[in-house]
Amino acid sequence: MKNDTLKTIVDRRLSAMDWTGQDAVLRALHTSGAPRPQQRRLRLALVMALITLLLLGTALALGLAFGRMGCLLNGCCFGAPSDLPWCHTWPAHSIPYGHYLAQGFKVMPPIHPAQVYAIVNALLLLAVLHLAGRWKRRHGVLLGAFFGLYGLSRFLLEMIRAGEPTTSLGGLTVWQVTSLAIAAAAGVYLLILPKLPMSDLLWNPPLRNGPSATKKPRP
Helix, strand or coil: CHHHHHHHHHHHHHHHECCCCCCHHHHHHHHCCCCHHHHHHHHHHHHHHHHHHHCHHHHHHHHHHHHHHHHHHHCCCCECECCCCCCECCCCCCHHHHHHHHCCCCCCCCECCHHHHHHHHHHHHHHHHHHHCCCCCECCHHHHHHHHHHHHHHHHHHHHECCCCECCCCCCEHHHHHHHHHHHHHHHHHHHHHHCHHHECCCCCCECCCCCCCCCCCC
């Protein structure tokens, strides 16, 4: 009984939504005589996709932290040699051990725990985005902030990593160039975001047979 009631509420709400001005696919479905249940499912999928996209910031930071934990267990994405007190060596038959022996080292040198740095960086990003979410004024800001901060921090982390291919752009690694591109794209996204109506915290889709969320009905 509860499931039937919830389904009825969702169906009525989706039936009232006018998405024809938001997406060409929905316009095509509306004019081609597609079954109403199919239209409702597609509208619901579009709503969920938009919400998911705009709320991805903190989730990406958490996923990044778990991904770097996997790097630490596997031994990949390792650091460059250093004599800092917290640097460590890797055992025989590990990825860093094989890399440095192939580079001409007779013994495994102490190296930066780059994976640990990356884990800490991801957790810091998570904390910053979580706190920033309390004062956000638009949907999607955290997503742009994540990619902007990640691009800048990844650029710095690449300075203490080893085994990364370099480019002809001042000796920067491939990931350093990529990180700068990501940060730049995030900056452009954050500049465009205020112009998107759906980024407004109070945004609602207009109604098909009634007044919209932001405009009064015509006399």
